[in-house]
Amino acid sequence: MTANFPIETEVCVVGGGPAGSSIARRLALLGHDVCLIEQATFPRPHIGESLPPSIIRVFELLGVRSLIEAADFLRSNQARVRWSSTENSWQSHPGESGFQVDRGRFDQLLLEAAKEVGVRVLQPARVSRPQRQGQYQWLVPVRSGDRHYTIKTRFLVDATGKHSPLSEKKQRYSAATLALYGYWKNISFHGAESRVEAGANEWFWGASLPNGTFNAAVFLDKQRYAQIGGDRQKFYEDILAKTTLFPDCLQGKLETPVQLCDASSYFTTDPIGLDFIRVGEAALSIDPLSSQGVQVAMMSAFTGSIAVHTILTQPDSTDAAIAFYRDRQRETVDRNQKTAAQFYAEQDIYPATSFWQSRAHKPAIQNLTEWQLNTSLFNLNSRIQLSPAAKLMLAPVIQGNLIEKVKALHHPGLERPVAYLENVAIASFLDELVAGKTILELRQQWSKKQSLPIFWEWLQGS
Numbered sequence: 001m002t003a004n005f006p007i008e009t010e011v012c013v014v015g016g017g018p019a020g021s022s023i024a025r026r027l028a029l030l031g032h033d034v035c036l037i038e039q040a041t042f043p044r045p046h047i048g049e050s051l052p053p054s055i056i057r058v059f060e061l062l063g064v065r066s067l068i069e070a071a072d073f074l075r076s077n078q079a080r081v082r083w084s085s086t087e088n089s090w091q092s093h094p095g096e097s098g099f100q101v102d103r104g105r106f107d108q109l110l111l112e113a114a115k116e117v118g119v120r121v122l123q124p125a126r127v128s129r130p131q132r133q134g135q136y137q138w139l140v141p142v143r144s145g146d147r148h149y150t151i152k153t154r155f156l157v158d159a160t161g162k163h164s165p166l167s168e169k170k171q172r173y174s175a176a177t178l179a180l181y182g183y184w185k186n187i188s189f190h191g192a193e194s195r196v197e198a199g200a201n202e203w204f205w206g207a208s209l210p211n212g213t214f215n216a217a218v219f220l221d222k223q224r225y226a227q228i229g230g231d232r233q234k235f236y237e238d239i240l241a242k243t244t245l246f247p248d249c250l251q252g253k254l255e256t257p258v259q260l261c262d263a264s265s266y267f268t269t270d271p272i273g274l275d276f277i278r279v280g281e282a283a284l285s286i287d288p289l290s291s292q293g294v295q296v297a298m299m300s301a302f303t304g305s306i307a308v309h310t311i312l313t314q315p316d317s318t319d320a321a322i323a324f325y326r327d328r329q330r331e332t333v334d335r336n337q338k339t340a341a342q343f344y345a346e347q348d349i350y351p352a353t354s355f356w357q358s359r360a361h362k363p364a365i366q367n368l369t370e371w372q373l374n375t376s377l378f379n380l381n382s383r384i385q386l387s388p389a390a391k392l393m394l395a396p397v398i399q400g401n402l403i404e405k406v407k408a409l410h411h412p413g414l415e416r417p418v419a420y421l422e423n424v425a426i427a428s429f430l431d432e433l434v435a436g437k438t439i440l441e442l443r444q445q446w447s448k449k450q451s452l453p454i455f456w457e458w459l460q461g462s
Helices: 018-029 055-062 065-069 103-116 222-226 232-241 247-251 293-313 315-345 369-376 439-446 453-459
Strands: 004-014 034-037 074-076 078-082 089-092 098-100 120-122 138-144 147-158 170-172 177-185 194-198 202-208 214-221 259-262 266-268 276-278 391-399 402-410
Touching: 004 018, 004 138, 004 293, 018 034, 018 055, 018 103, 018 147, 018 293, 034 103, 034 147, 055 065, 055 293, 065 103, 103 120, 147 293, 177 222, 177 232, 214 222, 214 232, 232 247, 266 315, 276 293, 293 315, 293 402, 315 391, 315 402
Parallel strands: 004 034, 004 147, 034 120, 078 194, 147 276
Antiparallel strands: 074 098, 078 089, 138 147, 170 266, 177 214, 177 259, 194 202, 202 214, 391 402
């Protein structure tokens, strides 16, 4: 009879990808006992190698920027694009450069960073379905080699990715999309810039990787792929041959079999509860056109760590923590859906076939001229009042490493409630905004507290 080894921990993280390793590291740094279980042996191959410059801020929040930069991944702030014109254009991002990473090494670096701060890791290890035992306690069956473990934990983190076996409540919010991709050697492409091209009923992405290979991917309708009924590699190579930016791949050597993965966007309807949370692609998946999948996953780990820390240490704020995390997930879905649809709408090379129509919408043009003219008329003697649509109500916000409810400005025109401007709580100012007062009177009254530069600039139309 095989022995069963018991393990007790405060937090059990299932999945050691970027989201799982990041939330495990953060929670350990916040003083929690954390055990992480990862099924695969690292380094493991994984698509998602292109990271935009905006991810650097997430690295900083998670305390891993220097670690990633020291890895000497390829850096680029350029992309070669054929999308809204038949002319190939170079698009540059000002400021910091993004990364082209080897995901096997990238994921391993993050997992090692979690181990270094005390996270216990079982790898490779396979998890059976966790079971609740009483209130606020999970039993997680694990097998690693010929050993069996039962992990008893207070809180469960699902970081098992897009095909999470721990969640069935997922809702797709994009057209069903598949990605076909392969890794090429000995091609003529040089440099770290990525390539993006629109096709008649598909789109293409590609980038060079640190190991000298080039990843070329095609994104197409799931239904179309189901109808090809032939050789996957032949279909993939035939469609690459018709492109402008990628046919040189065919002069090289395909190093791997052509692989297939789901590239649809979805979200889970239950991202957090009293004793569990889903992070990364176990919670949501965004359109790959943004190249922000890894960034979104790691950001969910950061906000998720604060939510979990709040639930475990400040039980009275549990509702605020749950509401905060749910709101951030919903905002991410809404923002990505709108942004991706606008990108697809900008494709202007091929006719609007069903592939493009199902993914695009023409954004409404907002006329801000009247508002801009009105603000230019403001002067210190203008009498103002708070809009009837604006309300000061409690909203969950991050306060240090916790989530608390504070007074915030709610308005239909705001993506989310606003509690601070330049780290200054605005509720104490707006509470005193009595209808009929002039800007000068308010300025004199508020200046007795502290300055609010952005607010003054807006009030004076500058």
